[in-house]
Amino acid sequence: MNIQTIANKVFQLEQSADFEQLALELFRYQYAQVPVYGKFCKQLAISPDTVKTLEQIPFLPVDFFRTHRVSSRSEKAKLVFSSSGTTGASTSFHEVPEPAIYQESFEKAFQYFYGDIREYCVLALLPSYLERQGSSLVFMADSLIRASAHTDSGFYLHDLAGLQQKLVKLKAEGQKTLLLGVTYALLDLAEQFPTDFPELIIMETGGMKGQRKEMIREEVHAQLSTGFGVQKIHSEYGMTELLSQAYSFGDGIFRCPPWMRILIREMNDPLSLAKAGQSGGINIIDLANIYSCAFIAVQDIGRSRTDGSFEVLGRYDQSQIRGCNLLVM
Helix, strand or coil: CCHHHHHHHHHCCCHHHHHHHHHHHHHHHHHCCHHHHHHHHCCCCCCCCCCCCCHCCCCCCHHHHHCCCCCCCCCCEEEEEEECCCCCCCCEEEECCHHHHHHHHHHHHHHHCCHHHHHHHHEEHHHHEEEEEECHHHHHHHHHHHHHHHCEEECCCCCCCHHHHHHHHHHCCCCCCCEEEEEHHHHHHHHHHHCCCCCEEEEECCCCCCCCCCHHHHHHHHHHHHHHHCCCCCCEECCCCCCCCEEECCCEEEEECCEEEEEEEEECCCCCCCCCCCCCEEEECCCCCCCCCCCEEEEEEEECCCCEEEEEEEEEEEEHCCCCCCCCC
């Protein structure tokens, strides 16, 4: 199966067996065509000849995106996403030679979980992301804003008063509204300009970015629920190194689109998977990562559930909280 055939099948997946077959095909391609991943597998004495099941595929530590070029293409991609990083820390880079794949991934995931984007007004409160270059989240939010085609959709940087006025207007109009925001900015809005809007979908992501003290998820969600009069707070789980996102409709339970899957590895043995129900490191299979690496071991600690959903419980290294809704538990 060539890479174009694989790419054409990623967003058409329906059955678990199809996912495993496609993942194994993509593993064989990336083993041969992504130099750093192939070398990593060889160091572990793992080859396509020895990998017969999903569970046998090796997962590349996410930090390789900080220290190595992870790509199957020889030429540098025109679109490169980068992480915000932390003071003194190196930055992750993810080359995206085919931006249309990322576009299709987040558009179809939104459709899968939330329905037609054209029914929404999309408001984005992403100050830390808008103030730098290379944010995959800003790219996604901008695309969703334009796809919504609503005249009030747009970005907000520091104009919290203007955003609150917009929310009041949209509530009065009965408009279905999504407010996507970095966690600390949403808390600022809830404290300074509380607005009773029970139908509002609030989706938090990105954490505190050093702007506030870290808080447990329950405390954050309680403050946001009170500030906006909503029952549940939604969350987005994504990162620079992925081209797909998982979503939570509340209570910290995340669900993946059909082309993304979570496996949990042993806390002290990164090459072994944890038993069902046990917590451990999160391994992510993102089949949209066609030209980089679809098999990534991230630094988050989580627990999978029998229905395929998962929880994020924290991080191995609390000094590098970044990216994907990493609230300390």
